[in-house]
Amino acid sequence: MEAMLDRVTVKTQSSQIDWKNYRREWIPVFVIILCALVFDAWSGGAFITPRNLSNLSRQVCVNLTLAVGMTLIILTSGIDLSVGSVLALSGMAAAISQVHWQWAQLGMTGAVLSFVLAVAVGGLSGATAGFAISRLKITPFIVTLGMMVIARGLTLIISGAQAVAPLGESLGKLSSDYLSPEASLGLLSTVGVVGVVVAIRQWFKKAETAQETFKTLFSVVALSLGGIFIFCNYRGIPYMVFISVLCALSGMFILKYTRFGRFIYAIGGNREAAELSGVPVVKTLWLTYFLMGCMAGLAGVMDSARVNGAVPSAGELGELDAIAAVVIGGTSLMGGAGTIGGTVLGVLIMGILNNGMSLVGVSEHYQKVFKGIVIILAVYLDLRSKKK
């Protein structure tokens, strides 16, 4: 009898919590739809057009790449303030290799080499910060604050405080080229169908709950239909979108299907218990900051490709955009709880605000003020919904 009572109470408690979480996870989706409709009405139908949304997708790529890495970092209850500067440094390295070292003349090979160089520079900065944080046990805030200034300084040194441009044609393609609309249609519809089939199969195998399955189905269908509407009506999928979406998917995979991902949640959830459970804390942290660095490098080369050159001031406040997206996406700054899916929504909200406000002619200065208010408001609302 007592056992039964126990079971009943546990059941009601857990289903309550699931319902609450569930509702909370849908809020950003409604915010996105609402914002889109408001901006569309305000701009007289100029917002929800394939052309504008395709542009928007290219604008959010850099932030999405940074925010995916930042999600991993914040899940360990850390922070990385250096990503904006590391982005600038690696983007600058790529540009210098193209222009001064004349890798641009090597065509496609040169583009790949510059690309690899940027990721390596980012990875090296990340690994350095990771070493100080995991081995020397200095707080992430301080280490990455220092790294932020160091990387910005190095960018100015190697560039001589000058813009370096133009990049070679091959690297520029990264930003300016698209997968053809036909290929995009094929890809998106395949992804949509396969995703739906896999999600339903998982549900039949009872590997996922009904709520979880519905969420997956909704995302897959929304993304593929939305993608078809946007990209097949306007040039196709931009390569950059392709790369950053791949980044996000890898992040999701790491968190769900690898030991490394599990360790990230464990360290953020309860570091002491993680250590006493045999989690390799130092190694995991180090790898997390290294990955963040690599993603910042990737974002750097994408950013350079987008403007076809590199400026020393690239990526300023990039870290704040990334952190804001992660936090709006529901990841706790205390660590241990959050998802890449939420971060993607956070990135989209930030992107829609930027794009929409520019579209309706709000001055950039007011945009900043408004974005700041949104960040604080989002976290406050999240906090309140968790407390209830």
Place this chain on the structure above:
Amino acid sequence: MNSPLLSVSKVNKSFDGIFALRDVNFEIFEGECIALVGENGAGKSTLMKILSGVWPVGKYGGEVFFKGQKLTLKSPVEGRKSGISIIHQELCLFPKLSVAENLFLTESFPYDGAPSNRLFERVRWNTLFAQAQSLLDELGFDVDAKAIVEDLSVAKKQLVEIARAFHHKSKLLILDEPTSALSQVEVRHLFQVIHRMRGQITFIYISHKLDEVFELADRIIVLRDGQAVRSLKKTETHPSEIIREMVGRPIQLSQKLERTFEGEPILEVKRLAHQKENGKKVLHDISFAVRAGEIYGVSGLMGSGRSELLRSILGIESGTRSGVISFLGRWVDWKSLRQAMENGVAFVPEDRKKEGLFLDHGIDFNLTLATLDQSLSQAGTLNLSQESERVTELIRELGVKCSNPKSPVKVLSGGNQQKVLLGKVVALAPKVLMLDEPTRGVDVGAKEEIYAIIRKLAQQGMAVILVSSELPELLTLSDRILVLREGKAMGELVNHHLTQEQIMLLAAGENHGSYA
């Protein structure tokens, strides 16, 4: 001396239907020095929380009268102003501030003129230090008022707290296990202070250590299972009677089968000693050996080095260790828990919420974290369906009561949380299992289930080292029991018709045997 200073009348307090205090009655007169003794879980700390206002009036049954008036504390802040001061084991001082600031911070600083509560009153540092120093001198405490508290020894920090209580004109001063972190010399000094101050102030002295109790107290009040069972004048009793009262009637226990173990020990410790960074020796010269299938109990009072023994062997206690540890006949020198785990040792820490569990994460997450390599697919990624099968199996094996393996661990009862914690290490299939207080905060029914799990693991051939503050638990489970006192091994007892008194005498007696 006619009306009592403190009168506790029919006080009740229960947690989820389990009584922590049941109709507790006693009276304390002005100027007395009372010792309050009882086993762990007897209700001492709950009683202290009522007296200090942590449990406000209305949250407990019965009445408490202090200085003839009913005590109606609504918060710990009111408790501090009421004239009752408690000096906890964990001292409540501001470590970065000076002694003088600590003495006067909670009220108004001394300013020019009358004391003031205004936020931006100017602090007269010279006056502050001078007043603090004269207070300390008056009490005869050898403490510098300008010293920063964190630089002081524990003993001097206690003096600061006592001085603060005195300054607040406390009538009643409660000392909760004050000597657990003190050296012998410092204990003598503290006793001199208490002897000198008695009469001016009424003391309640909480301790396990009977030699201290008999030195200080006029009267001894024994708490057992939430009830004040006896109040005895020191002159009319003796330690063995107190021990008998604390332990109570012999509890009917499932009789431990006497077993002998042969063969090579799995884990052997020789002349283990451990010194903290501050020079304090927490373990001295401890040797023992554990064989497969054996449950080896470790007993001792608070601060005797029970947990430190496990942590030192595993290499997770700060400071330096000396001595020899051999595991399966080989020398080992574990520097981290990971190394020990790779060798086949599992550890269940004492504080499950802080060190053991991921409270916001699911039962499944907690159960498989330490053994994720067992649910890897060939590609090196996690095989989630295989993992969920393992989780279902573990939940059934351990009897964790839950509706959904994904629900967060924090919604489970204490007993079920503890089972999850055990399950996490059971999945490792270790050769040695070290348990630190495996049933703390667990209700009686779940305790029996956990005992059954531990017995089963030992039968499967694990060597179990069980640290526990609960004597009945040690007696039902252990084959042998090592008793520690102040970091020294006082004896190793074979659990053959062993009684709680025999263990208590070793654990509490100054010169063991003489109280029997």
